[in-house]
Amino acid sequence: MRFPARAGRRADMDQSATYIYGVVPQDIEVDAEATGVGDPPAPITSIRHGKIAALVSDVSPGRPLGTPKDLYAHEQLLNATAAEVPVLPIRFGAVLASREAVVEEFLAPYHDEFAAALTELEGRSQFVIKGRFVEETVLGEILAENPEAAQLREEISTLPEDAARDHRIRLGEIINQSIEAKRDADTAAMWDQVEPVTVMQTVRPPSHELDAVHMAVLVENTRQDDLDRAVEDLARKWADQVTLSLFGPMAPYDFIVSQEQDGE
Structure with missing residues (x-):
């Protein structure tokens, strides 16, 4: 629009x-x-x-x-x-x-x-879906999935603070890259989950370093219960990994595009 x-x-x-x-x-x-x-x-x-x-x-x-x-x-x-x-x-x-x-x-x-x-x-409303990684869980997953990260963490625990500086930088890079990959995967999963019950979807930029999902959806008012159930189903699946929240209805900022923004 x-x-x-x-x-x-x-x-x-x-x-x-x-x-x-x-x-x-x-x-x-x-x-x-x-x-x-x-x-x-x-x-x-x-x-x-x-x-x-x-x-x-x-x-x-x-x-x-x-x-x-x-x-x-x-x-x-x-x-x-x-x-x-x-x-x-x-x-x-x-x-x-x-x-x-x-x-x-x-x-x-x-x-x-x-x-x-x-x-x-x-007859349509905007909702925003936000998911936040459970920090302890996601860090544990990254260490379990990435041998280099696990080794760096072990070495950091035995080195003096100054000597461990490069190790910390590298570990931080691995963690950030891993979280970005998990965010992309979880956002895609949420997109597929809600697409059948929504009119439009758009991905928002992350608002926090531990964001797993941040997206807006436009839904028919008659299907708001379907949206609730779709998000709740994924929330149960991700119970120990991601905390999910659904906000709305709200003003549809995400689905109003100015002619200037649209390049006209």
Whole structure:
């Protein structure tokens, strides 16, 4: 799903500003208690145009954005929205000068693209699968599978710290290479496991040196239980080797590609 690259750019402002969170179908009803960025958090409203609407809040042009609290509020609002309706998430920090500018510069020029993308997302949700190697187990496997690593570890235990420096560097290289290979294998196994019950999958970069799996999937809402079972089945198989977690539903960042990112 392509997303106009200009949508997330910040506009220059003098006196007032409108912060944009995402795009939703025009018939959405905004929770009266929903709040977003700001201190105190600003109420969320919608700006409608044709078949679509933008989720927005007022912000002070002079107030810097980007605090952990702001980032959390942005993410939580979009994830809560994604659990109820299709949403096209905007990257953090998109601000236009006024509510009128949101229509004129954002919703109107891209109305058809936004509407088509929302149609594609109808009835679908993003989930993220994360797996973390059990450190003691994976290191034990590497030592058992690699005689050089086992020998280096034994020699390190008998050498003075300075004399063992090269041994430690080499052992670290072996461990890193082995973990990368195991990560590739486990990611491929997870891909095959969830592919039959998902619409799309994408592999994310590892967020930790012990990551075994880090991927996002787009799934039909009617098949969320199937996804749960697929992940649980592999979690049982990997019980002593990898700790698996399934997060979602959440805003489908991983399946929205800007025209700029797509090379157009």
